[in-house]
Amino acid sequence: MAHALKGIFPPHAGGGSGLAAKVRTLLPTMTRSMQRVAETVAGDPAGCAQLTVTALAQRTGTSEATVVRTARLLGYPGYRDLRLALAAFAAQQAAGAPAAVTADIAVDDPLADVVAKLAHDEQQTLADTADGLDIGQLDAAVTVLATARRTDVYGVGASALVAQDLVQKLLRIGLVAHAHSDPHLAVTTAVQLRAGDVAVAISHSGSTTDVIEPLRVAFDHGATTLAITARTDAAVAQYADHVLTTSTARESELRPAAMSSRTGQLLVVDCLFIGVAQRTYDHAAPALSASYEALAHRHRSR
Template sequence: MTQQAKETFRSRTAGGGTALAAKVRTLGPSMTRSMQRVAEAVASDPAGCARLTVTALAQHTGTSEATVVRTARILGYPGYRDLRLALAAFAAQQEAGAPAAVTADIAVDDPLADVVAKLAHDERQTLADTAAGLDVGQLEAAVAALATARRIDVYGTGASSLVGQDLAQKLLRIGLIAHAHSDPHLAVTNAVQLRQGDVALAITHSGGTVDVIEPLRVAFDQGATTVAITGRPDSAVAQYADHVLTTSTSRESELRPAAMSSRTGQLLVVDCLFVGVAQRTYERAAPALSASYEALAHRHHQPRPTTRP
């Protein structure tokens, strides 16, 4: 095995079975049902699947050899042989300690203390899954584009619009020109004004929100660098994104829809982008942050007029 092959294998096996399980949770909804069966099998029993040939795994999951190979490739491996080697490595890592048990969904009659514990568990899992599945190369490219952008437009609707506003506010505080757009008409109108050297960033967990995809498409056609933060890396929004940053989400339930749980992963990616940009532009960012802190502190300490007698 060449040195490059060794590095590639190490990067794919970093994080062990936890990272693989994170990929399955993130990519599973976009897979066919037969591919989901293969993905779930290798994530739940890496040791057992590592002992199976491609034919045996296909029989075990009630699928075909072609489906097994396609699933391996979607999970980031050139072929089944590479996935099988990784599964063997994951199995060895698991011997050191069993993974943490996953809590049950929140029930209508759960005591509030249980709700807090379950939500905390799901939040931690979402953050861990997002971190494990985040492509650092794509993140670095997005950071580089944002740090040198003439102008930055951020698109999002619903819960994702709140995340977009958070990112725009953070970037404004370090001296960048950034605007968040939740109105689809204004988003498209502004996207038309973008050009090479500008950045357009779309936030959509489903990857299929038309009101977010359309302004990103316009920005893409105008020559701006485009970035998508999404839970579905093979969705419609990705075809207009130069860089795709994948997020994870905790299990959707009746009391906690995906729109709520997806924000946790999105906010982690936003913070990674902001810190990366602040690092690259530190000489400008540090004074800008200090100035904004000072301005806000001064405002907070101003005495307010009293209307009572």
């Protein structure tokens, strides 16, 4: 199913890219019958744009109610609005818009193809994440980070690298921040957090126990909690005051989900950092200058 959705809607395709992003993000929450509707729409947008709700239900072996529920889950008021989006995309395709590249990488692909496919996939991940990011949640997260007494960030595996990136950025603008990839240390430090502190959990799946547990402890002790994950209904979200979502990773044999998911996570981290730097500019600008100067002096003295 996920493979069928790759490359169907290229970026800036008159509503098609937004639809594809929503399908990829919401696919795990769909029933099997709704997935059939989404798969059919993704596989033949021009054909489906010509179908009535009854005809699409018959084609997918579902019901009219399922078709309408799928359209609404994808963010359209009704099936008519979904048809209009599909028609707009089909018209652009007919006008000669280039077909999108799929990001599947074969073991015998030339390196030039590998570069092109990875670049396309990275661009799509960034576009999907930006399209789905809740600006209200982002603004709230920036506010609490900018005023936090200290910030602890939890992540394991690839997400640990993203956690370190966020912490390094906050340190460069003079804020107190710590990254924890050791689950035992994460829990023991989470116990010390209080109101005025912030805890951030980074997990693409949102089900990583070693990330959920310290966030739960921080939440129970009164800290403000943030989660960066691909799903708002993920297990980690139940202990998060604010949830920032990334796009659903497109996984292949030669490219694990961890690689793709990190791209979206790093975009969210950059958005948080710029937002915090803007809010704390009078303090952040001198801190950044001091850190640049210290690093430059270190390189000059070698």
